[in-house]
Amino acid sequence: MVKIDIVSGFLGAGKTTLIKKLLKDAFQGEQVVLIENEFGEIGIDGGFLKEAGIQIREMNSGCICCSLVGDFGASLKEVVEKYHPDRILIEPSGVGKLSDVIKAVQGVEKEVDITLNSYTTVVDAKKCKMYMRNFGEFFNNQVEYAGAIIMSRTDIVDEEKATKAMELLREINKNAAIITTPIEKLEGKKLLEVMEHPVSLEEELLKEEHEHHHHHDHDEECGCGHDHDHDHEHEHHHHHDHDEECGCGHDHDHEHEHHHDHDEECSCGHDHDHEHEHHHHHDHDEECSCGCGHDHHHDHHHHHADEVFTSWGRETIKKYTREALEKMLEALSASEEYGIILRAKGMLPAEDGTWIYFDMVPEETEIREGAPEYTGRLCVIGSKLNEEKLAQLFGLNA
Numbered sequence: 001m002v003k004i005d006i007v008s009g010f011l012g013a014g015k016t017t018l019i020k021k022l023l024k025d026a027f028q029g030e031q032v033v034l035i036e037n038e039f040g041e042i043g044i045d046g047g048f049l050k051e052a053g054i055q056i057r058e059m060n061s062g063c064i065c066c067s068l069v070g071d072f073g074a075s076l077k078e079v080v081e082k083y084h085p086d087r088i089l090i091e092p093s094g095v096g097k098l099s100d101v102i103k104a105v106q107g108v109e110k111e112v113d114i115t116l117n118s119y120t121t122v123v124d125a126k127k128c129k130m131y132m133r134n135f136g137e138f139f140n141n142q143v144e145y146a147g148a149i150i151m152s153r154t155d156i157v158d159e160e161k162a163t164k165a166m167e168l169l170r171e172i173n174k175n176a177a178i179i180t181t182p183i184e185k186l187e188g189k190k191l192l193e194v195m196e197h198p199v200s201l202e203e204e205l206l207k208e209e210h211e212h213h214h215h216h217d218h219d220e221e222c223g224c225g226h227d228h229d230h231d232h233e234h235e236h237h238h239h240h241d242h243d244e245e246c247g248c249g250h251d252h253d254h255e256h257e258h259h260h261d262h263d264e265e266c267s268c269g270h271d272h273d274h275e276h277e278h279h280h281h282h283d284h285d286e287e288c289s290c291g292c293g294h295d296h297h298h299d300h301h302h303h304h305a306d307e308v309f310t311s312w313g314r315e316t317i318k319k320y321t322r323e324a325l326e327k328m329l330e331a332l333s334a335s336e337e338y339g340i341i342l343r344a345k346g347m348l349p350a351e352d353g354t355w356i357y358f359d360m361v362p363e364e365t366e367i368r369e370g371a372p373e374y375t376g377r378l379c380v381i382g383s384k385l386n387e388e389k390l391a392q393l394f395g396l397n398a
């Protein structure tokens with residue numbers, strides 16, 4: 001049985017960073033294949049991970065969503081038959097919906113000898129609130145459906161912001177284990193254990209309570225595998241508190257339905273807070289007032305990622321200097337002249353013969369030296385990108 005582990009997370013959240021750690025610290029001795037679905041026609045990450053010596057299958061033709069489920073299933077099947085791995089890691093694109101990817105895996109579970117082992121979402125603690133607000137349709141879905149949530153950048157964010165992010169995450173996912181310790185402080189095995197068996201503190205406490213109150217041991221069972229007989233504590237939960245759980249590890253409430261009605265946002269880049277009506281009227285004839293120009297009729301999911309997000313990428317032999325690149329990346333996020341930039345990354349030849357690798361998310365830019373690549377590549381992802389201006393900025397042909 002091949003284990004399937006999904007590592008989801010919004011653009012630049014830290015998925016690749018997590019995967020590298022797991023490969024190094026947690027999967028020794030296992031044969032692992034990574035299926036990567038990058039958004040944008042120029043694959044960038046493959047190179048980093050190939051150094052780790054694992055098989056990588058890139059799917060760059062579109063996102064694994066409703067339209068690609070069939071292709072994805074076929075791809076999964078092929079990987080299983082060709083490599084017979086112990087584990088397949090799936091890294092969906094940063095703008096993919098986790099629910100779509102889970103569905104796609106479940107769709108082939110009967111035909112192929114696989115089991116959905118874990119589905120984790122990495123969330124940038126610094127940008128969680130902003131992304132929820134502006135790109136909620138994609139961002140929230142990844143949070144809602146996660147078994148475990150790993151908060152990245154808890155090493156650099158202040159406590160107050162991290163706490164707020166944690167609260168927001170908990171609001172839309174009551175059950176997931178939320179990992180707040182910076183991952184480099186955790187052993188890979190420990191991390192994997194939480195991803196595979198996410199148990200929230202609430203569940204753990206409730207379980208303890210159950211165990212504590214089960215001395216009388218009568219005959220009835222509720223079906224969740226624990227013995228709750230005549231347990232006052234248990235009844236208390238049933239009568240008073242619809243949101244709490246029985247601690248058996250299953251989700252008995254209809255949380256997802258709830259969240260779809262209330263929390264989703266249109267993700268067209270505007271803040272539609274207090275505009276819940278917008279979502280409720282889709283069955284009727286009203287036009288979407290979000291101004292994003294799409295017909296959202298009868299479409300509960302609103303948008304496909306490629307309607308909201310675009311990417312621009314180039315292969316190039318042009319040489320750059322660190323200083324010049326730094327300025328270009330600064331300019332990218334300084335205004336909306338180039339669009340709403342959410343992510344930029346690449347590897348470019350430098351004038352001094354070295355190679356410059358860069359990673360940019362809003363307010364954070366990392367430039368480092370890396371190994372020579374077969375050619376220079378760069379990719380920018382965002383909303384409403386101005387491709388002509390981007391080409392101009394990097395000194396490339398439009």
Ligand SMILES: Nc1nc2c(ncn2[C@@H]2O[C@H](COP(=O)(O)OP(=O)(O)OP(=O)(O)O)[C@@H](O)[C@H]2O)c(=O)[nH]1
Pocket residue numbers: 009010011012013014015016017018045093094151152153154155156182183343359360361366
């Ligand atoms: N300080 C800090 N930086 C992080 C952390 N996680 C990721 N980063 C940085 O954030 C940038 C993006 O990280 P990646 O791991 O490439 O993110 P990703 O989710 O794979 O990004 P996509 O390529 O957009 O899918 C890199 O510069 C990382 O070094 C973290 O926990 N703390």
